[in-house]
Amino acid sequence: MIPRYSRPEMAAIWSPENRYRIWWQIEVFAAEAMGKIGMIPADDAATIRKAYDADVLGEIDVPAIDAIEAVTKHDVIAFLTWAGEKLGPERRWLHQGMTSSDVLDTALAVQLKQAADILLADLDRLLEVLERRAREHKRTPNIGRSHGIHAEPVTFGLKLAQAYAEFARNRTRLAAAREDIATCAISGAVGTFANVPPAVEEHVAAALGLTPEPVSTQVIPRDRHAMFFATLGVVASSIERLATEVRHLQRTEVLEAEEYFSPGQKGSSAMPHKRNPVLTENLTGLARMVRGYVTPALENVALWHERDISHSSVERYIGPDATITLDFALARLTGVIDKLVVYPERMMKNLDRMGGLVHSQRVLLALTQAGLSREDSYALVQRNAMKVWESDGQLSLLDLLKQDPEVTARLPDGKLEELFDLDYHLRRVDDIFGRVFGRE
Amino acid sequence: MIPRYSRPEMAAIWSPENRYRIWWQIEVFAAEAMGKIGMIPADDAATIRKAYDADVLGEIDVPAIDAIEAVTKHDVIAFLTWAGEKLGPERRWLHQGMTSSDVLDTALAVQLKQAADILLADLDRLLEVLERRAREHKRTPNIGRSHGIHAEPVTFGLKLAQAYAEFARNRTRLAAAREDIATCAISGAVGTFANVPPAVEEHVAAALGLTPEPVSTQVIPRDRHAMFFATLGVVASSIERLATEVRHLQRTEVLEAEEYFSPGQKGSSAMPHKRNPVLTENLTGLARMVRGYVTPALENVALWHERDISHSSVERYIGPDATITLDFALARLTGVIDKLVVYPERMMKNLDRMGGLVHSQRVLLALTQAGLSREDSYALVQRNAMKVWESDGQLSLLDLLKQDPEVTARLPDGKLEELFDLDYHLRRVDDIFGRVFGRE
């Protein structure tokens, strides 16, 4: 966890306090269920539950638990020892027939579910901002670029609508990953329920908003976690895409949009004029990290037999690091898009700078429709287009075409001029917005 | 593509012939739609469709197309040039207003959908075999192992039921990934539909069993592909898990199961007695490869602006390699499980070799339930358990406990013997099977 890339709400999920509190819930709810089915005395179970409701633990004394763990070298036993002191003799019924993994894995499921909920909310905020800015620039013309080369006009709103659709897909994927991860295992040693019947698991699952793990092997199978972290890696890659777009738009020669630059900010210790897209560069790096956590999560799947503990150290890193980083990145991206300074005039200036080359395809199509073969049409357009290209936008394609008798034989001046109409390219924007945001 | 790790049906998806045939379908169905909406002459569109129905292309002449591409350096133009020769002048209407990406990306979507269908069928076969073998060994006792160390009894059927549940999850994930990838984009340059209206895309999508891409940017966004390949990486990791289980079970000292070893097979050029788990070791390696394709797929997401073509070379590798390898691996795993030689006697022998230590937890619980504190119970069991452990299974935990007065004060002989009952551990097997396979 890097403090500067952390937000408090997500970081809190990974605090020892939150973890211990979830452990406590698991133990208490399990005892409650055991009381109901007569596995332990009902009165003692009720006493435990009441102690829970009265928050008998109070402040979690992390150093005290750490001190016990230093001796036992076992975290759950250390916690139970500490927590047991807050109870009377009914403490003996805690953890009956359970294993540490029942507690650890179910708690991790709760933490990942909590984390997913924050990430889903992050995505909601991002989607909201993307929609707002997309609608704002729905018809702001912008040159579309393939291979970094001017192609044909789009609108800036379309770019953001694409990003919206992409993050909406990511929301769907993350919601599925959240379901995948949100399971509860209270199945005892090697998962046979020999010492703790499924009813306990079912009760704890319901109390925690989880579903029971159909077959655990002391641990919850790690394909679930692998899918979860792989999904975060996909979301991160989409962040990189949009961040890269902003970085490109802010390049000196392009400068169609800029990250908001606050008054006191210094871009460079040496060059006072600089306004750098540092937030989106930062997001590019953060995306690399979240992606980097995918492979360890995949490697965690192949545990030996019913379980080994090699996954645990990995999860101590990537549980917090992947979710905290992604939360921060989503919030940062939301801020960047929210406050992005957009320069429509510059967009139009760039669009125009190629001497009308961006309309070449339309001319090509018109020639074909006028009866020329595709190959001949292509040759005709290209010989004029190349002159414009080589003039660095000083020549105009429209002018050259008007002077090319082989062209004018098929397409008279008036017809040619029509083909250079910007609105032509924007005529389906409503359709696309309708697909993405729904009809209004 | 490594021939030895390829199966013909999946490999055929990635053949040039299949690719060109899909391209042809896209062009023909697009022309058909254009005819309907009057974008091109209806008669010519009908002529093209008829030519398609009559299979005018016949055998695809790949070398001829390659020869054209060597000149044009453009694959779609090369194909259209070749295919156009099979038509009359109506050929001019092919590809109207479309870009190469419309063809390439939609075709890739079809290929990945076809590949996903094979993989789903592979999973179905694997699930079928897993269920059969799980039911066969539903009550075959087997020592459960955590950390490679004997824990408590499970059954071999439970192991396979776990694998079944894991691959059933993978089936669900893959089905979602298939939906995610199965979209059609016929939106023209930079995706604005300026030269080809959405109706064409909708028609082609329906004809190919795809859904229209809500907003493309000349290309289908690569987050879809990233999700697809990430999902394959998760499936591969589950393969590694089950393969690793078999490798462990086949170890000389364990030998509870063995890959089927055909009569003519030689295990080693030097040591004639050896029967090695080479298929599952091979699967372990194949899983590494499929996982290795995840990161390039994630890196493909951040294309520049409306598109660049950096994703293309990556997909030429991982499209075939990931799907062919995974198909092969799933089939191989299915064969391994199908023919796995299981040794129930050896399983029982191993289970017994620890002098009854596997029942220690039950004793611990019983002592607790008899009124002893958890800590004292633990100490009591551990001091006897350690002696057994150090005897390498020569001493019996039951015998030692019977001789420990502090134990017998709480648990008389008869009670102790009950605690060493194997069936106790298997009493919830029906519940678990019910959860995994449904009640019968």
Next chain:
Amino acid sequence: MIPRYSRPEMAAIWSPENRYRIWWQIEVFAAEAMGKIGMIPADDAATIRKAYDADVLGEIDVPAIDAIEAVTKHDVIAFLTWAGEKLGPERRWLHQGMTSSDVLDTALAVQLKQAADILLADLDRLLEVLERRAREHKRTPNIGRSHGIHAEPVTFGLKLAQAYAEFARNRTRLAAAREDIATCAISGAVGTFANVPPAVEEHVAAALGLTPEPVSTQVIPRDRHAMFFATLGVVASSIERLATEVRHLQRTEVLEAEEYFSPGQKGSSAMPHKRNPVLTENLTGLARMVRGYVTPALENVALWHERDISHSSVERYIGPDATITLDFALARLTGVIDKLVVYPERMMKNLDRMGGLVHSQRVLLALTQAGLSREDSYALVQRNAMKVWESDGQLSLLDLLKQDPEVTARLPDGKLEELFDLDYHLRRVDDIFGRVFGRE
């Protein structure tokens, strides 16, 4: 292996013929050594060697060997059976005391060494081209960009000199990786030399240009291969860096350099004017693939005990794929740089377009040296710089500074003009070239 990304010389290394020929050399040289030390009859050893010198194998009949392997399911035995038929009864001495791994691993070492030699030669050609183009543009002014934003002037030659230095480092790393990989193991089952003394290994190693593996365990340890493929991943990342630079330079708005565009080439099926940086985009994708092979190679290290064969399938993919792809990519990059069309006038035009902002740091320094505090100097420069920035290069920083009395109080007009001298920024180019290419 993707044919379009393969070059014949590198692909040949991975042909079955080359592999079998190396196997043959290993077996023959081993027999020769065994003859020398009396492990097998000297005459028979000499007969085998003579048969080798006479090329008794002739053309390798791969299908015949495949047919034998289909029965034995063992590749080395299949080859030995086929090759043995070319010999008389002395064939019995082949492979004495050896294991398949002795042959397979040593052969892989030879193949990787051969591959490394080609890659080193590729790097040499790239370095040669980089040096030539760097010297050609040693003093071609070019705006340096940090964060994609104009910073201060550099030269285009400096960019290439940096690339030269980077690839020179990669050459050093690859040479080390080649040494690391080039070892020979002829140590028999589990590597104890029980049945074949070290002298045999030493002889074969010398004959093949390898060093003996100090301690093998039947297999050559895979940390060597991991280091090799990790090094290829670093080289690939440097390729991506230079390819990305070219992609940026070719952007429409920048257009300071372009990939060579051959007369017949079509940039787009739709937009005839387009010249896209498709080679460098392709290189970006290829770099992703070579990087993708690093992790499987790292996962291959942890073999079980003396060996398992999980590494083998991985190496069947990445051995050819990583080396063939990198060879192709290096050659393609060399071609791109060799023929890169450079536009010095456009470079100068871009450099000038910011109204002199690129000289702001020099003014800042001069103000400091004239006695103003750093903070005040910064504020003074920034308030003028911001105006220029906001004018989109229409205002001139020099003009504004000349009109700012707080500035002119410290720096009179003549002094200010001096600070806007381009040569100032290029005065250390000779020093840097001297460091990179050596003094002339």
Next chain:
Amino acid sequence: MIPRYSRPEMAAIWSPENRYRIWWQIEVFAAEAMGKIGMIPADDAATIRKAYDADVLGEIDVPAIDAIEAVTKHDVIAFLTWAGEKLGPERRWLHQGMTSSDVLDTALAVQLKQAADILLADLDRLLEVLERRAREHKRTPNIGRSHGIHAEPVTFGLKLAQAYAEFARNRTRLAAAREDIATCAISGAVGTFANVPPAVEEHVAAALGLTPEPVSTQVIPRDRHAMFFATLGVVASSIERLATEVRHLQRTEVLEAEEYFSPGQKGSSAMPHKRNPVLTENLTGLARMVRGYVTPALENVALWHERDISHSSVERYIGPDATITLDFALARLTGVIDKLVVYPERMMKNLDRMGGLVHSQRVLLALTQAGLSREDSYALVQRNAMKVWESDGQLSLLDLLKQDPEVTARLPDGKLEELFDLDYHLRRVDDIFGRVFGRE
């Protein structure tokens, strides 16, 4: 950074205090050099140096610097502002002509060099322990296993000698990576030395034990860092290999060695008899993490133009995380090997349990040498070996061979018995130890 996987010395390298102290050194040494060459007043430079020698900074006030950074949003400026207050007016000469990157990148180089020095010392300690334990068990017989299946005898010392050789290679690689990373860049904006001559860089480099970066572009090129982290990934993979070996040896059925289990330690909250290889399982997970940092480091190489800052966030994670984790893992592995409890009797028992099958290859060779063809010899051995295999070690290969007339026709009883001599397999152990540790 995960506190439980951190050791203080390595963690201290990544503390803000250490980073600021290095920044201070860079600024002071640079000023000193500037004074020498007359770039700033010699007296002021001397004053700064004296202030440094007198430790004018004293305790680094991190919160104070953070507070300044919160305003300036620029870390180096924040530090310089804070540190400048400790000086008189000579503070104006600090950072003359330099950029933040000069400070940041050179400081990172110092930190990585410091980290590498600790890791090299870690490797030295590990090598020392491996050598000691290898010599201790140089002749402790142990069954060699390929594919997890008994093959032929080795010694436990040989296993450790192999590990020694592997980590000795890793030491060489890490030493090379340390050299690669240990460069100094003080080259000013975009690396041209326009405002700060190479002499300053050379002075600072010498003072910090670095070499000057031949050509930087404001930043030190990231191929160096990529190589560094890739090397750490290789070391981690070797850790995983040795950790996996221990995990296998500790399996209940094998139990040839065990991690040291301290008296107070509890293996399981449920099963008191368990001693789990938790340290080596933990190491397996830690290796996954260190490997996971390789790809982000490789992705960091392709910065845009002269620099972007996407690498920075990645390095804030992986700089500390990779080095701290690897340091911890190496120390933990050293402890595991140092205190590993080895059971030679159990090793011998396992070795014997296969009824002498481990000697089958020797019989095969002897039959061949007695004149039988390889194929016939193989068949003869295999038909007896298979019976032993199927008896689960109850039958003895030697006994069966003595009863097989086709065998005894070539190999009489005495000869056969010789072939079952364990020492035969160990006769080259001295040779191998000589290669690995040098002759004594």
